[in-house]
Amino acid sequence: MSNTIQGFSRLTKKEKIAWLTATFLPENPEATHILKQYWNDDSTLQQLHDEFIENTISNYYLPLGIAPNFLINDKSFAIPMAIEESSVVAAASKAAKFWMSRGGFKAEILGTEKIGQVHFTFSGNALLLEQLFEAKKAILLEDLKPHTESMENRGGGITSLTLVNKTEALDNYYQLHVTFETRDAMGANFINSCLEQLAESWLREYREAHNNNKADLVIIMSILSNYVPGCIVKAEVSCPVSELSEANGIDPEVFAAKFVQAVNIAEVEPYRAVTHNKGIMNGIDAVVLATGNDFRAIEAGAHAYASKHGSYSSLTHATVENGIFKFWIEIPLALGTVGGLTKLHPLVKLNLEMLGNPSAPQLMEIVAVAGLAQNFGAVKSLTTTGIQKGHMKMHLMNMLNQLQATPEEKEAAILHFKTHKVSHSAVSSLISSIRKSETV
Template identity: 65%
Template sequence: MIKPISGFSRLSKKEKIDWLAKTYLKNQPEDVAVLRQYWNEDSHLQRLHDEFTENTLSNFYLPFGLAPNFLINGDLMAIPMAIEESSVIAAASKAAKFWGTRGGFKARVIDTKKIGQVHFKYNGNKELLNRFFTSVKPKLLQAVKPITSNMEKRGGGVLDIQLKDKTAAIEAYYQLHCEFETRDSMGANFINSCLEKFAEVFENEANKDPHITSEGKTLDIIMSILSNYVPECLVRAEVSCPVEELNENKDIEGKEFAKKFIEAVKIAEVEPYRAVTHNKGIMNGIDAVVLATGNDFRAVEAGVHAYAARNGQYSSLTHAGLEDGIFKFWIEIPLALGTVGGLTSLHPLVKLAMDILQKPNAQELMKIVAVAGLAQNFAALNSLTTTGIQQGHMKMHLMNILNQHQATEEEKKVLIEYFTKNTVTHSSAVAQLKKIRSL
């Protein structure tokens, strides 16, 4: 029987691995070799990676690729992407090339407001609480001046604080709903520091006011935390062209392509089962750039999917239309991103990604990321409504199948040629590989 271990975090990396090998891996040397295989030979760089998180044993690598030829607001850009899924970078690159000759992508930031909340319970009179909040609000703003001074120099800071009554949902539940501008930083630490100071001062002032906290009336802070739902930190990206210019595929006229494409988007707008997969394809592009630039893709995912359900039903993040002979395809999406702080100044590949993107500020990065998502969705819908998704996807997936079965370079060359004219399936790839090896 395996026993709990005490003090695991204090062990050296070698000791952690030794314990793991003995306890769970039956002391298999090949398992330990895999962990060591992915250590960085540069000891300084390895120490840096080890300090990104806790109890590190090794590094988990993802491919770092590049999608070129993105014309965004008149600038030709190459977009770095970190992702393991086959065909994502190829699809994004294909969409970039397609729209590069049709005016490119247009993108603009709509707003950059971020949200944090102090959640508390109060069992007293609502009108008294409202008056108390109005009187104490200037003290709250003054209390965070030491925290906000540098941010204010960069044009950011606290935008507003509102008292919100949530007692209809939970008895005695209220919020301090706080709005922030964090400029080029994602701002999590800044926002949380401000919120905790708001909570401290708010509670202290309440306890000093006999009208608020006397005769059984209590004000209790539950928690103070930023929100990753940022529906007012919005960016829009779009493409458009005369419908006749959509005739790249010789098997389908531009008008017919537009009709099928728009119908496919409409289905994702009204059918949640389709919308989830539709939006997942968008996030293939978005997450890859967010990860490559050292941003928090989990926060982005959570906020984006909440936004997709903001009207009470999960729906498409992209939309399409045809008006006066002009085809238009667009996305509006919430993205709270940063270009300073966090991994942006620590991880060498993140720094390189920012250099590739010409050192964008946060708003510029929002535009780039939104464009990547729109391009990915266009490529997916293009395939779905014409050749089908599997033709391109499975050909890209072929290499994964061949690597799984240890195909040699010569075998790969033969099979890649074979599957240019034949449909790729896992079983057919394995069968052809066995056929080659039997000759």
């Protein structure tokens, strides 16, 4: 029996669910109910969500939490975080509170340049191609005016256009390499529209210069890059080592030395660096998602940046110099506060309002700080009590829900594990013992 279907996209949402459950979930009588219970009762809001993507059948919820007490450039923030992983919001909040009394976080924008490329092959004379490009560059830029005018009025636009010869890496491979300033927009649609027009104009100019011969030059593709090493934000914290005395009760100099060494390990050991940076992205992705931005693009760009020196390394750095502890991050973040979901998703709009309706550079600073705070909390735990003590206590409620614990059982478990080590077997054993005692 074939499980394929023609015209699926033309079915109603109920028809899609009926086919899906009958074909792939025939033994689950609750499947239709589970999907429909996440529909929003507000039909207008539900239609809005249905139209975000194709073939919508339901809504997939993530918890939206708040990490309060962030002091960034002397301004207070409560940062929204959309994430399912236990302990992320708690760790960020704890780090924010720790640094609030030590001057808070400082952040600055080091650049906002974004990149796009027209990729093409050319089998002719490279010198003649370079001469043609220089002769036609002004025309290429003029052709882009209808696309760039609005962005230029907002202070953005194209900042450079160059021809790049990549034939040493790949036979006959060239690029038109373009840099952009997109102001408060992430700018993906703007950049891609410009690049497609640029490719069309470049091919036209080449053909006109070579009697309509197009065989030597072939456009492969035109697309923005999510690697944006010129769109960088830096965030940092610092204080005298003596002020680290509250770090889990250990000697502040011992703590500072272990913390710096832990970060140094992540700088030279890729196996550690991947997990180290994953923790950073716990904080960053949660804020990126809560503000309607593309966390996949941010992830890809961040990890590429972590490899910029030829091996994968830590995105954060730490030093102790002249008695001052310093911890910082430099990371590429191509974010937007206009366009996309920022003006459509009601919670995204509310979250941005909560942050004071930041500009894109201001949001870059907030997001970088969230990543730095998350990493501080993780490394602090790793070098003192260990990561599992706090993580498993935060994971306790998930385990209790898996065991379908009653409110009374949850209350007893929370009290018990204030003084006992949390593990799945320990939680399961406790709930079993409570239930046995109730049946006696």
